[in-house]
Amino acid sequence: MSSTKITIHDLPKENLFTGGHTACPGCGAAILVRNAMKVFGKNTVIYTPANCLLVFGGTYPNISWKVPYHHVAFENTAVCSAGIKRALKASGKDDALVVGFAGDGGTADIGMQALSGAAERNEDILYIMYDNEAYMNTGIQRSGSTPYGAWTTTTPAGKVIKGKERFKKDVPQIMIAHNVPYVATASIAYPTDLLTKLEKAKNMKGFRYLQVYSTCPTGWRVPPEKTVEVAKKAVETGMWTLYEYENGKMTINVKPKLDENGNLAVPVRDYLKMQGRFRHMTDAQIETLQKWVNEKWKRDLALEKALQ
Amino acid sequence: MPERRLVSGNYAAAYGALRANVKFIAAFPITPQTFIVEHISEFVNDGIMKAEFMRVESEHSAISATVSAEATGVRSFTATASQGLALMHEILAIPAPLRLPIVMPVVNRTVAAPIGIWAEYNDVMPQRDLGWMMMFVEDNQEVFDMIIQGYRIAEDKRVLLPFMPNLDAFILSHTYEPVEFADQDDIDDFLPEYKAEHAHLWPDDPMAIGVFSPPEYIQEYRYQTEQAMEASKKVIKEVNDEFAKEFGRDYHGLVEEFMTDDAEAIMITLGTVTSTARKVVMDMRKEGKKVGLVKLRFLRPFPKEELRKIAEKVDAIGVYDRSISYSAGGPAFVEVRNALYGMEKPVIGYLAGLGGRDVMYSDIKLMFEKTLEAAGKGKADKEVVWVGTRGVNP
Amino acid sequence: MYEVRFHGRGGQGAVMAAQALADAAFIEGNYAVAFPFFGAERRGAPVLAFARVDKGKIYEKTQVYEPDYVVVLDDKLPLMVDVTKGLKDTGMAIINTSLKPEEVELGRAVKTATVDATGVALEVLGTPITNSAILGAFAKATGVVSIESIKKGIMDIFGARIGERLAEKNARAAEVAYERTSVGICKGTLIYPEEKKWLPTAQEFPTGGALGLEVKTDAGLIGLGSFVENKTGSWRTFMPVADNSKCVNCKLCWFYCPEGAIEMLMNLPESEIPAGTGTDPKGNPKGIKIDYDYCKGCGICANECPTKAITMER
């Protein structure tokens, strides 16, 4: 695979996901989708399950997408996208790119079965999970992708239990375990890394999975102007690692700053304090999360080394 | 020359998909439908079926992929039974309002609890309100023919609704019977290639299909779907007649009447029970009993006008059901009685064969006799009669 | 019976205000209901909430079409929607604004109460959330519910959601607003464009609802790419302003704008480039043009601009 870097300056002017959509001000998912469409171009078919994007990207009869666009249900993004792709193939339109754009709930939780099936069959689709770390469309409920400690309406900061008690589900690693051609993590705050991965994924064949960290100012209790800043801090603190797995090899693309002992230099506290969803966390909880991040970082490094 | 072979109902369904030039299949195995999936696998792997075949990981995914493939603009097929149909329920609601002419044979099998694998209609009956055309076949020839006719009806511009032929578990799915397969050229003439105009997902002519919709629009979708379902009645008859002319087999459209002239009592039946019932009618006629039979082929669209016309002629009507809507009676009974509203004729619902219990000749005969008795008395002793249930007097 | 319609934006708490009012009326021995307009609006988009109050049980389960009172949480909303629509001639509009009632412009000259609820909220709560303060104004202007009950209603409804301490502050905001409310008659000078909506009959409705690209109708575009009809600029409270002389054409704001409301001058035809525009080292015109029709005012551009060429203004 070529590793040509795609930067902001390579993007065309035209939006295939237009303004007028109804995402909250500062929505990270909207940033992702609009720019991804610039990479994909017109020869693309989009599937979206039930989620914020379904609603803000189109409410009958007005739609932001300028390419074929389809929705069936919440939990079947991977298989519906694959159905479209196979049908295009059957009608001699195999050159079109089919992209499924799902949230973390539609991916890590209810959509996991269809996702796993499609990945195992190596369906020729690009699956993008925009990770806003909760079910936002229904008003901020926990998902498997919600981080430890986070407040959501189903993990409230109660008198006895404060926030989510379990850690974030590692979906990219689950996808790697399916032995698919391409798995990558990305972030809206790292445009070149993101665009390069989108371009690469676009041009590959077989099942490609991209998980993109997408700030949700509404659900995370973050001022909308901080959307990108928070996303950067996630990478700097190790809460989100940018890597890619391509034909059996894993590469960490952006390495966070480390201290002299090789530990993550920026404490997660710096990330947490930017967001209302973590406001209630106790020192002990923060310590637990810091430990998890440290271990996750070490594991990511070890994996990178092992998968060379 | 048409080819005649001894095949199972499952084979007839799979071969129907092949002969209908289906371009896309997604399916998941479940007893007693499994052989459909296996036969299609053989056709595809032997290269005699040129279609994309997704061996998906569940029925939910099978119907999802089929809906999306049909929305993309290609002729699509799936098949299921029982638990699989129940698992599909959410997605079964999608193709009718989006006007996607999928054909999906269902091998009717009991839905748990208790878990079982034999014939019952409690899988299909809960799906009645989702906008699928639903019909019940009587033998394996009809299975094959109704896959071909199914696409013709479903893809008609006046209809554009999904089509579900139902065949009884084992009684058809696993039973070998002679079936005639028309020549491919003749089938191709009868069923031309599908041209998606109203809905397709092509980048060179993009469309949005399945958009999130506020209340300002959904009621019009519903009305449109209802109009299409009503319009299908005429199309079903047209296609039936053209098929009869072309291939020599007349199924009489929505309902088939059998010896109903001058009948005092009739039974309305679904599925394979119809076949045995024909024999019962012939025998009872020989005894001088004025009974007749109505094969309710289509449950959706519901042949209300036809049934009312038939009911005019007779004094009592019995309806056979292979499933129960608890405290309301069998679904076909409830619907027939509703259609005959105001006619003041006794209508009796008979429940038999639930969970796949064999519906015997004597069971059916009993239904006719009881209906005849009601015809004589001008009223029924019981509204709903359980036949062949231990400890329960019919 | 009296009926109240609340106008707010997603996230401003119009629904909570309706609930707190209903609770207050309930405390006074009435039967009361509060309900949202069941929409899928996200933060910032105009939303509605309703309350109905009567002595005995209320049977109506319909939306409110002819309210006795309309309550407007955001003084920019009347510019976008006719808040007096359906308001009874005997009714009243209660509006958050720093203007006097006589200075307020609405679609119809109606009895109007005003209060600077934003000012009160900033003063008492430290944030511009006006859903409690406006209820104080409602109590004062209408007299149909006492301020004591309003405060109790706020304690009940807000307390359950945001805790007792913050609820107390909100009750205090209502009290302050109560004192600062004035009533008069507004000007009926605003003219609204005729609302155009594509409403096909069942017969005209496209088969299966499928829509193509940028389909033209009498009510504007529909279908793929037609969301451009939805001018989300009206959601904005803060407005980005660019100083193009500081721009270095890094394109970050152009990339990050969730709406695609920023265009690089270099992408525009020469005729649209303002005179005196500087050029970058590559000779491209420097700077951006912001499409205020769509900008929701999120402020990411200003936050991310490396040269601080963009500032957010009220």
Ligand SMILES: Cc1ncc(C[n+]2csc(CCOP(=O)(O)OP(=O)(O)O)c2C)c(N)n1
């Ligand atoms: C089968 C089913 N269950 C529940 C829902 C309700 N629902 C719609 S969107 C959604 C959450 C979506 O969350 P996510 O996938 O994380 O996307 P987000 O809204 O956060 O963008 C839920 C629970 C549904 N549409 N279908």
Ligand code: SF4
């Ligand atoms: S709730 Fe979050 S993800 Fe959904 S539109 Fe708003 S900002 Fe975007």
